Every structure is written in structure tokens, then in C-alpha cells.
Amino acid sequence: MQITRRRPDTLRGPAEQFTGAVWLDEIEAHAPGSRLRMFNVHFAPGAHTAWHRHPHGQVLHVLQGEGLVQRRGGGIEEIRAGDTVWIDPDEWHWHGAAPRTFMTHLAVVEAAEDGTTTEWDTHVGCDAYPA
Template sequence: MHITRSRPASKQGPAENFTGTVWLDEIAHPEPPSRIRVFSVHFAPGSHTAWHRHPHGQVLHVTEGEGFVQRDGGPVEPIRAGDTVWIAPGERHWHGAGPRTFMTHLAVVEAADDGATVTWEELVPDPEYPPTS
């Protein structure tokens, strides 16, 4: 057993991967052979990710606020505190806060053999966010 009593400083999400103000806190990054990574991600109103994929999928658990998630070709889905979202391996998607509230979620991913946890793609175009649905 290992108890972590301190963690890395919060990092601002880079502009090439996020629109708006987003902060990432690494919650867990266990030593190998574990490949699990856990982050708490804090989105300011209207902030969101770029399109992206995860090699082994992703679990999002919303801990506060309201937001949206969308998979490529699917409808924009509202999410709120208490919701859990499973995103399949390789599924192209984005997620973020609603236009009027902050949104925080825990993001759980499994790293690939090479250590990669995400493949970033283009930003969601401004006319498509915030969604009107």
C-alpha cells in the first residue's frame, strides 16, 4: 500500500488542447505495472476540450456543476454532478462546462504500452460551442 499525501501542482490546460480556462490536478499516477491515471479537471463556464481519443477509453465522473459531452457523430449530451460517462477505446469525443456554470469531473484513463493516455485532435469550432441543445 502507498498513501500519497501531496500531489503535483495544478496545471492549466494548454490552449492547443482546451478552449477557455481549464485546470488539471493529477490525483493518481501509480507505479508500474499499473497504467491507471486519475485527474480532477476543472472547467470554467464555457470551457471545453478539443476533440480527442483515449487508447483504452475513459471514465468521467462529474463531481460538480453542469456540462456537455459529445462523441463524433452523436448528439450533444448534458452531464451534471453525479453522472458517470464511459467513453469507448478510440472513440473521438469532447467534453466541457456549460455556458453558465463551472464543471469539475474526475477523469480515469489507462495508459497504452508506450505511456500515451490521449491523442489530441482539432479544437471544437466556436460556432459549435456552447451547444444550444
């Protein structure tokens, strides 16, 4: 058993991967023998990810606020505190805060054997994100 009491500093989400103000708190990242990655992600109103996918899928658990999630080819879905979202392996998607509220979620992924967790694509177009 290992208890972590000191975490890495909160990082700003890079502009290449996020639209708007997003902050990332790493909760767990590759303990020896594990490929589990977990982040607490804080989105300002209207902030969201670019299109992306994960080799082994992703679990999102909304802790507070309201958000949006969309898979490529599907409709935009509303999510709110208490909701859990499973995103299939290699499914292109985006997620973030609703236009007028903050949203925080836990994001859990399993790294591929080469250590990668995410493949990033283009930003979500203004016409696709609701105002």
C-alpha cells in the first residue's frame, strides 16, 4: 500500500488540447506495474477538450457542475454532478463544461503498452459547441 499526500502542482491545460481555461490535477500516474492514469480536471464555463481518443477507453465521473460530451457522429449529451460516462476504446470524442457553468470531473484511462494514453485531433469548431 502507498499513500500519497503531496501531489504535483496543478497544471494549466495546454491550448493545443483545450479551448478555454482548464486545470489538471494528477491523482495517479503509473505506479510501478500499473498503467492507470487518473486526473481531476477543472473546466471554466465553456471550456472543453479538443477531439481525442484513448486506446483503452476512458471513464469520466462528474464531481460538480454541468458539462457536455459528444462522440464523433453522435449528438451532444448533457452531463452533471454524479454522472459517470464510459467512452469506448478509440472512440473520438470531446467533453467539457456547459457554456454557463464550471464543471469538474475525474478522468480515468489505462495507458497503452508504449505509455500513451491519448491521441489528440482538431479543436471542436465554434459551430459544434453550443453557445
